[in-house]
Amino acid sequence: MENMDYVPDDNSRYKDVDYWDERYKTEQSYDWLGNFSKFHHILEKHIKKEDPILILGCGNSSMSGDMYSAGYHSITNIDYSSVCISTMSTRYSHCPGMTWHEMDVRQLSFPDASFDVILEKATLDSIMVEEKTPWEVSPQTAGFIHKALAEISRCLKPGGRFVSVTFANPFFRKRLYARTEYNWSIKKYTYGKGFEYFVYVMTKGEELSPEDAALEKKLLEDTKSPPTKIATTQNVPEEDFMSNIDL
Template sequence: MAGGECKSNDYGAAAYWDARYSSSSAGSPASGGGGEFFDWYQTYSALRPLLRACLPASSRVLMLGCGNSLLSEGMAKDGYEDIVNIDISSVVIEQMREKHKEIPQLTYMQMDVRDMSFFGDESFDCVLDKGTLDAMMCADDAPDGASKMLAEVARLLRPRGIYLLVTYGAPKERVPLLNQAGCSWSIALYIMPTPGYQLKMSKGAPQPTMEELALTEDGPPDYVLKDPDSHFIYVCHKLAVEEANCRDIDPEETANAN
């Protein structure tokens, strides 16, 4: 999904991902299959400063669409204590269970992100999403499936819990989707060059850089960085009921009532 473009594949289908992760010809970094382990988008080392700043190691974390990423492994080695990893592909879940059977902080479960009813309300402190919303926007049931996933994310998070989304989706595309009915967030937005661009510019090891962008009351900025290719990172804090109610009040109505 380079550049966030959708292809003809149904990225919301278990059969597609099972075949991809089973294929011996898919074991290259470009495809991330065939029993190989590969981080789409950004690595833990790149995301670590942000994660450490906003997420205590004691947090209960849910990793959406974990695939064969090593993000969870990196977090566990860095002290995070409880990470539940889910993916629609039973093939990759078995691969990751086997790889991480000696790391008790990591749990793996086959599950569809559009229906996570196995978990009770407010079960997690953080939901991490590295490309899964992008995949859902390329599913055959998009955008309905993506909306179902986001509603489930909001349900599963405790008040002030964090949904951390790494995506190709620019603010004009993602903020309205995030703020669908039933979802109330306080959103901070960051932008980070892709690892490929960093390598090209540094002529060697990438040097992760992250820039915070302003989200104004008038809505998301009409901002898309064309060069370098970039990922947008949304740190969404779930508002408590009273916070959401306060945000919905029209200041002019309050002034007139007084």
């Protein structure tokens, strides 16, 4: 669980860069959803040691350093906290090939097709943490996520992989990722004992599976016509949204 010293009074603070700047001034390191060793067995199937990798919302996680130690030496890290980027670039200054940049995930200042792998761990979760229910994401958050995913897709090379590590199960997360315009397929993996975490691997240039394409079609239809009865959701497993975030 997260160190209670850093838990904000209101979940909306997780979207506030000032909160993170203050937190990173004193907190040494924190790994949301467990450290790299917990899901390395999944990542090594999808990431080659020589792949240029972009890590979104790197924070003060040890993941970049652990990946570097494991032989992944071409790692670009971004975070919107200048305090975080300053601290981490100093901490890992002995790692040639590892770079750190202050940047917004909605506006990546990289050319098209720059990376073989773009990786995020709990970054999108923190953007969504204020949502009251996973059933209906607010227009503001949906717009934020869409801008980020469009930028991620743009910066991936053909055949490149977007890897998303999250607490969100497929029923809720696939509705964000399953869009033809992102031009990727989606595969799902899980890790963790007791509580399950998810790793989604989106491959650029591959088509959505028939199942995911059908999901996109249904979601588009749902937005055009107002929902009739909430009762249609009764057969879907419920998820206690906030308590599932490993803060």
